[in-house]
Amino acid sequence: MKRLASVDDLPASCDLAIIGAGPAGLAAAAAAAECGLHVLVLDENPEPGGQIYRGLGAAPASRRQILGRDYERGDSLLSGMLGSTASYLSGATVWMASRDLEIGVSKDGMSRIIGARRILLATGALERPFPILGWTLPGVLTAGAAQGLLKSSGMVPQGPFVLAGTGPLLWLLASQLIAAEAPPLAILDTTLLATRSSVVGALPAFLASPYLLKGLRLMRSVRRKVRVIGGVTELRALGEGHLRSVAYRVGRGKTETINVEGLFLHQGIAPNVNMASAAGCDLAWDRVQLCWKPVTDSWGRSSVPGISIAGDGAGISGAEAAAGFGRLCGLDAAARLGRISEAERDERALPARRELSRYARGRRLLDLMFQPPDTFRRASPDAIVCRCEEITGRQVTEIVADFGEVGPNQLKSYLRCGMGPCQGRLCGLTVTEMIAAERNVSPSEVGYYRLRFPIKPVTLAEIATLPHDDDDVRAVVRG
Amino acid sequence: MADVIVIGGGIHGCSAAFHLARRGVSVQLIEKDTIGRHASGVNAGGVRQIFRALPEIPLSIAAMRLWERIEDLLDDDCGFVAQGHLFVAENDAELEQLKARRDTIVAAGFDHEELIGASELRGLVPALAGHCVGALISRRDGAALPFHTVQAFRRQMRRLGVGVAEETRVTALRRTSSVWAVETAQGDRFEAPVVVNTAGAWGAAVAAQVGERVEMQAVAPMLMISERVAPFLSQVISAAVAPLSFKQFANGTVLIGGGYEGRAHPDVNRTDLDFRKLSRNAKTVYDLFPVMRGARIIRAWAGIEGRMSDGIPVIGPSQAETGLFHAFGFSAHGFQLGPIVGSIVADLIIDGTTELPIDAFSIRRFNASEAGSRPGYSAGI
Numbered sequence: 001m002k003r004l005a006s007v008d009d010l011p012a013s014c015d016l017a018i019i020g021a022g023p024a025g026l027a028a029a030a031a032a033a034e035c036g037l038h039v040l041v042l043d044e045n046p047e048p049g050g051q052i053y054r055g056l057g058a059a060p061a062s063r064r065q066i067l068g069r070d071y072e073r074g075d076s077l078l079s080g081m082l083g084s085t086a087s088y089l090s091g092a093t094v095w096m097a098s099r100d101l102e103i104g105v106s107k108d109g110m111s112r113i114i115g116a117r118r119i120l121l122a123t124g125a126l127e128r129p130f131p132i133l134g135w136t137l138p139g140v141l142t143a144g145a146a147q148g149l150l151k152s153s154g155m156v157p158q159g160p161f162v163l164a165g166t167g168p169l170l171w172l173l174a175s176q177l178i179a180a181e182a183p184p185l186a187i188l189d190t191t192l193l194a195t196r197s198s199v200v201g202a203l204p205a206f207l208a209s210p211y212l213l214k215g216l217r218l219m220r221s222v223r224r225k226v227r228v229i230g231g232v233t234e235l236r237a238l239g240e241g242h243l244r245s246v247a248y249r250v251g252r253g254k255t256e257t258i259n260v261e262g263l264f265l266h267q268g269i270a271p272n273v274n275m276a277s278a279a280g281c282d283l284a285w286d287r288v289q290l291c292w293k294p295v296t297d298s299w300g301r302s303s304v305p306g307i308s309i310a311g312d313g314a315g316i317s318g319a320e321a322a323a324g325f326g327r328l329c330g331l332d333a334a335a336r337l338g339r340i341s342e343a344e345r346d347e348r349a350l351p352a353r354r355e356l357s358r359y360a361r362g363r364r365l366l367d368l369m370f371q372p373p374d375t376f377r378r379a380s381p382d383a384i385v386c387r388c389e390e391i392t393g394r395q396v397t398e399i400v401a402d403f404g405e406v407g408p409n410q411l412k413s414y415l416r417c418g419m420g421p422c423q424g425r426l427c428g429l430t431v432t433e434m435i436a437a438e439r440n441v442s443p444s445e446v447g448y449y450r451l452r453f454p455i456k457p458v459t460l461a462e463i464a465t466l467p468h469d470d471d472d473v474r475a476v477v478r479g
Numbered sequence: 480m481a482d483v484i485v486i487g488g489g490i491h492g493c494s495a496a497f498h499l500a501r502r503g504v505s506v507q508l509i510e511k512d513t514i515g516r517h518a519s520g521v522n523a524g525g526v527r528q529i530f531r532a533l534p535e536i537p538l539s540i541a542a543m544r545l546w547e548r549i550e551d552l553l554d555d556d557c558g559f560v561a562q563g564h565l566f567v568a569e570n571d572a573e574l575e576q577l578k579a580r581r582d583t584i585v586a587a588g589f590d591h592e593e594l595i596g597a598s599e600l601r602g603l604v605p606a607l608a609g610h611c612v613g614a615l616i617s618r619r620d621g622a623a624l625p626f627h628t629v630q631a632f633r634r635q636m637r638r639l640g641v642g643v644a645e646e647t648r649v650t651a652l653r654r655t656s657s658v659w660a661v662e663t664a665q666g667d668r669f670e671a672p673v674v675v676n677t678a679g680a681w682g683a684a685v686a687a688q689v690g691e692r693v694e695m696q697a698v699a700p701m702l703m704i705s706e707r708v709a710p711f712l713s714q715v716i717s718a719a720v721a722p723l724s725f726k727q728f729a730n731g732t733v734l735i736g737g738g739y740e741g742r743a744h745p746d747v748n749r750t751d752l753d754f755r756k757l758s759r760n761a762k763t764v765y766d767l768f769p770v771m772r773g774a775r776i777i778r779a780w781a782g783i784e785g786r787m788s789d790g791i792p793v794i795g796p797s798q799a800e801t802g803l804f805h806a807f808g809f810s811a812h813g814f815q816l817g818p819i820v821g822s823i824v825a826d827l828i829i830d831g832t833t834e835l836p837i838d839a840f841s842i843r844r845f846n847a848s849e850a851g852s853r854p855g856y857s858a859g860i
């Protein structure tokens with residue numbers, strides 16, 4: 001692997017540009033480079049590994065023990081890319097990946113626009129918004145952010161804290177914090193008991209899936225050490241200037257309060273579709289995972305020629321499946337660019353395909369079981385929906401009533417929700433679902449924000465000083 | 480059956496429907512997407528009289544009178560603020576060009592554009608780079624919030640009982656005896672004795688339905704906006720030579736435009752941005768406003784706009800059919816004219832005439848026999 005230091009080192013163009021160095025990006029890079037493609041990997045983090053294997057290369061043995069065996073699975077993925085001919089730029093923010101296959105890259109206050117014959121988006125997932133009252137208070141974090149601190153610097157919360165929500169990551173974080181000797185006071189479990197009956201149909205597949213044992217074991221060990229309060233139907237984060245307590249209700253019971261300094265919220269993850277959406281890739285609403293997914297074929301190709309999508313960014317399927325799918329996308333890029341035949345691609349893809357079907361087996365049950373309840377996916381009248389512009393649930397419902405058949409883009413233009421620096425990453429799903437609920441139509445009818453580049457903020461100086469020697473890039477032939 | 484069908488729910492269509500309805504005319508508005516979806520809702524929001532093509536100036540002055548009482552008119556302030564619009568000269572040659580412009584409009588009998596020197600300029604706009612030598616200023620100009628403005632019109636239309644069909648695309652326009660039939664892709668059919676074409680970038684296609692040809696291009700003027708920056712600017716700033724439209728909103732965000740164009744795809748409602756051109760736009764700001772260099776740009780976009788080959792809109796009755804009126808092709812500077820153009824259209828329909836001079840905007844100028852003598856106007860900001 002060739003490590004690049006700055007945007008000046010970037011080639012004017014490459015065969016395959018991979019955005020994101022998580023499991024999907026790493027596997028794709030190794031597979032494509034193996035076939036002789038000129039591969040460029042661009043990643044925002046200081047080291048490869050993505051969210052799941054964050055800081056893997058640099059983690060001391062003690063932290064690895066806390067983070068568990070899965071974390072180490074990343075090792076082989078990492079060495080796959082390290083041993084390849086791919087070029088790699090870390091700390092690089094990709095703010096554009098256009099349908100013209102042009103890529104805007106920023107690092108250390110300098111930007112460049114380069115070209116690629118194909119682009120693979122491996123930008124992973126985002127935590128689903130959890131718009132309860134008080135979720136913007138200091139002291140309230142997402143579980144993913146808390147886990148990120150643990151992975152990258154071994155940091156654990158100092159004061160009393162609770163975890164709240166639903167989903168595998170919540171339980172994983174709990175077990176990791178227990179291992180780090182910083183157990184939460186309690187887990188406020190919002191998992192809907194009602195969904196459990198709808199889950200039965202998906203059970204046989206789950207029993208044969210690799211998730212089962214792992215998941216059950218994890219939950220059992222957490223329950224032994226931490227008080228788990230199930231059936232939570234209402235949650236509020238309270239405090240002036242900082243979180244002081246969490247109020248909750250179980251079922252229709254009375255409101256209880258726990259004094260805490262930390263609240264880690266989580267109710268699942270959703271594909272980070274911002275780049276795909278801004279590039280013009282078609283999106284579709286997933287009724288089980290309750291999120292937008294780019295429309296892709298069995299090789300990860302999006303509706304925009306030349307752009308493919310792998311990993312959780314194409315639909316939540318977990319790290320192992322992401323790696324398998326990344327490999328398929330890397331091989332397909334090589335086939336599309338004529339380095340290997342389609343027959344060879346299919347042949348080489350077989351082991352990954354088998355692996356994928358194994359992991360696909362239990363996925364549906366996992367998705368159904370941890371489906372976040374309606375009440376926590378929509379903001380109550382006083383809760384903040386859009387954190388950047390501080391738009392409340394009441395404002396959203398009022399505008400829907402005023403406009404009638406409204407979509408997220410009109411709300412954005414009118415209320416400015418989704419107009420801040422995060423480009424809707426923290427409110428997009430909430431806004432779509434709230435409009436759909438108010439209008440009593442499906443989210444797919446409501447649609448999503450029209451996103452535009454730059455997909456991440458970039459300074460005026462960087463745009464002003466973009467090198468203007470790029471005419472040759474335009475001549476790049478699309479594969 | 481309504482009295483009038485308005486095709487196109489941008490600011491001009493909404494304004495026309497509003498002015499017609501408040502004079503008692505029943506109106507059906509048809510919009511292929513949603514109200515204010517295109518250029519009207521996503522433009523830079525400039526409310527300027529300065530640097531307009533001479534034929535537009537009387538309309539622009541009349542429009543300004545409506546803007547100054549927009550809250551009375553629409554029961555909404557539309558975010559309108561008027562702190563002046565300046566065209567800044569960076570050197571003596573540019574200042575000479577501004578002087579020539581000032582002479583031109585004075586000769587035509589207008590006096591709203593004044594020249595100011597370096598020291599007054601510095602006093603007005605302290606954040607401006609020190610090398611600027613003077614400016615042309617129109618002190619009553621300003622800016623408003625485009626999408627809010629169109630929605631304010633929409634609310635008034637609703638109050639006045641205007642029928643609004645959104646997501647309804649016109650596919651055919653036909654007149655039999657004295658009634659127009661408008662067919663749509665959604666299968667709805669509308670009839671009325673009068674039709675108004677305010678279809679913006681799609682206006683040429685509507686005109687073509689009755690055999691009227693114009694020279695129009697769908698364009699995508701690009702804009703960028705920054706994150707919030709501490710307040711440093713209350714006026715709208717343009718540059719004498721470089722394309723620039725620059726303003727800071729009350730919430731601190733800074734809008735950068737000026738007319739650099741991306742690619743417009745009006746058939747699929749899409750625009751593609753060109754960051755190499757935006758880079759030039761950013762460079763102008765980098766040079767003129769050092770305070771902005773470290774500010775982060777958080778979004779860029781482009782609406783779809785109709786630009787006539789001579790840079791001024793088509794306003795007035797059809798030359799091919801009676802009962803058809805055009806107001807489209809505002810060439811990237813139609814927002815400020817919105818409130819008055821709707822009023823002109825209403826006057827033309829109800830009174831058969833308007834007090835404002837609109838001959839220069841007649842679709843007649845695109846007839847082959849007259850095309851040779853057509854003057855050109857620079858596209859606006």
